[in-house]
Amino acid sequence: MPSTVLDRKAEKRFALVDCNNFYVSCERLFNPSLIGKPVVVLSNNDGCVVARSQEVKDIGIKIGMPVFRIYEPIKRYDIQVYSSNYSLYSDLSGRVMSTLAYFAPDVEIYSIDEAFIDLSEFRYRDLTEYGSEIRQRVKQWVGIPVSVGIAPTKTLAKLANRIAKQSNSGIFDLSVYPSIDKILSQVDVGDIWGIGFKYADWLRDRRITTALDLKEAHEGLIRSKMGIIGLKLQRELKGESCLSMELVDNPKKGTCASRSFPQAINNLSDLQEAISSFTYRAAEKLRRQKQAASVITVFARTSPFRDNFYSNSATTELALSTNYTIDLSRTTAQLVESIYRKGHNFKKAGVIFTGLVSDRQIQGSLFDTNDDEAKMRSRNLTSVMDTINEMYSRDTLRFASTGVIQVWKTKSEQRSPRYTTCWQDLLEVS
DNA sequence: TCTGGGGTCCTAGGACCC
């Protein structure tokens, strides 16, 4: 009796809490007139759709669609269009996550709008009720609607969350549902967490079209194509927990700053400005993470949607790890020159830092000049800039090498005010 | 005309060693 086996093994309970249409919900929180209207939020450069209200989903607009392809429905349905306002979203995300911490000791923040909660300790309680409590509390304290899916494994909790989203209650506990297989047979294989485009196609070619098919597929076959990840996924579908909670904040292995340009760049000096600015941005991240980089990559490419696609990158290793913008800029400036080729229209570029170490244990080197005074100047300048930019706003102080005109600067024409993170943008009540 | 940004993990294959 398979269900008995599952019951005996099912000692764990994971909840996946996911904010509904998160970016749209954030916009609506500060602008209630948007409630009930179709709303989309766009990616950087106002390029693609990254969030949709239910009304927009019902119209059939898909995630990732370029905005120029949906001008017609935007007009016809009077869709409200917003640029991304990441400072607002990350602030509200933080409030949601701290609310969740009241419900269980172990909360894993999985993304800006999702968290896993380990409810194993509470498994003899009525978790449907507990989940409803979580929903109500987040709605009351933060104002963001969430859905809660509960199951014996993370993969099944993801799946339960999809079902929760479609229900009126916004909560679904798969572990008390009488027939998990019946549910799995109704889930498209491409909708499983961990199955992307490529794997979905490959599986469908082999007549594995539902989650139930995948659960029952031959292990060797799955292993041959998807490796260990595929096997774990399959076991998770069987109710055997293979993915544990990741509670420690692991240090990052790489940090990157890159952007697409609203208009293609066809000269070296604009590209240099852009790279200089990305270097500053990425170095800022390193310092915030208390890390320093030893390997630096600069890349640039033309549009993949045009003919004559061109892409190039160059990497160099530093003798001494650092997180000072000035030191890093010297290297990125050289690298960008080495990859630039005349005659190409560059549409995107970026800086990637890897070989990251904690900035407390920066390795010394034979080639270190030991110029303590220069080092001290770098450090002082950097910390002054960081402090001022944090107090006022980003880019209050920046290097002249990042340019004045900044033709490459990201477009963001419909951004809502930064209600919660910027004094000038505080909501006024009259 | 106009198509995001920032990550993670795994694996195959090559270089190299004894």
Add this chain to the structure above:
DNA sequence: TCTGGGGTCCTAGGACCC
């Protein structure tokens, strides 16, 4: 002309996530 076996380490590339 003959052309091992086993191991490690590193990297590029491919897949995935939100």
